[in-house]
Amino acid sequence: MPETLTRSAIPADAPAHDRVYRGLRLQVMHGELAPGQALTLRGIAKQFDVSMTPAREALRRLTAEGALTLSASGRVMTPELSNDRIEELAQIRALLEPELGSRALRRAHLALIDRMEAINEANARAIHLQDPVEYIRTNLEFHRTLYLRAQSPAMLGLLETVWLQLGPTMRALYTRLRRTTAPPHHRLIIEALRAGDDAALRLALRTDVTQGLRHLQV
Amino acid sequence: MPETLTRSAIPADAPAHDRVYRGLRLQVMHGELAPGQALTLRGIAKQFDVSMTPAREALRRLTAEGALTLSASGRVMTPELSNDRIEELAQIRALLEPELGSRALRRAHLALIDRMEAINEANARAIHLQDPVEYIRTNLEFHRTLYLRAQSPAMLGLLETVWLQLGPTMRALYTRLRRTTAPPHHRLIIEALRAGDDAALRLALRTDVTQGLRHLQV
DNA sequence: CATGAGCGGATGTGATCACAAAGCTCACCT
């Protein structure tokens, strides 16, 4: 049942380049691809059963968002982030997410919190099953569910490009150190939400983000 | 001479799609295009003397960054921002720019401040000449010169996509109300920089951003 | 005079091809 929460179905009637884009975007954001993973135009085209043209457009779009990086010779791969870059992206998350959470707080209602708890349980299950992709997916879903309430589409859009850039690196992390306990701050987030405590929510979000990514340092 | 400061020359040996991308990107960011301006694939291709393929890649890349919007039928135009969206983008600027300024402050030296003052004078000249494009260009250049010192490429990258989204709208503003005086906060920014005063710099940057965009409300 | 059906041009989409350059393999030479 939890997997039906976000099975973001890709419309079959969408243009080919859009289907390719959305499919790859999910793969990258959810950490299905390792850092440094090379992608070829013809390979992508074959994988999605389209010609090179829509594959090229999808890759161009993803590199524009930082989801993929471009080598000097035009080859494309998932990003291998330096420690500095990881640190910087974490700080951006620590800047944006408390702000989004705070904005969502005013509009949050009980149904939202219930939904977040359900997602959090799916997250715990993913940890138990040692499923890194499902773990990342439910973790992001937990945050996004909250931030959607902020009614700040531009800010959420920016944040998602940050998530996108971190996708492969997060996979590398969570397969390296197989964590066995749920992220402790999710509970704090939910409690702050219930209490309507803005300061506590901001703090919980900030520490959840920085704590989770502190382990990323190589 | 000031125009040589940022005549970001586009390498002639760059791939065609990249030349088109960079050219259009500058046009959008500097407010050379009005909001709602329609762009056609074949028109762009002819303008840059390339075929449709590289033109398509450039447009796809720009729409991915929010520099252009896509209608339901795939037609592409410069964005016509709602008041809410303008407000949100301004708040994002107000969030990111003080942070970038603060990071740059520690690394700022006299040569940087001198350069910023030179750019600010070019900015004043643009106001005197009633040249909206040159005004926007020098204004962004003023900020970017500072933020480059922050050594935070990811954050600056995010900020630039925000500037991109605001480009056409800024043009619409600055042609509507022809301002005749220089932005008052640039002086405050420079003074805070000289004094090494972090709090004052953050405040000056924040007010410069919000003040400048408050007039945008229709 | 308003309205809508129909037509022709304009536009985005996707496939395919030719080409140049980058990368790789492996035999060969020192």
Add this chain to the structure above:
DNA sequence: AGGTGAGCTTTGTGATCACATCCGCTCATG
């Protein structure tokens, strides 16, 4: 044994074409 270069393969780039659809305009009709 180790570097090296020739030759083949893979890959990205850009042009062109066919096609479906959308848009705007005209003209007939109420």
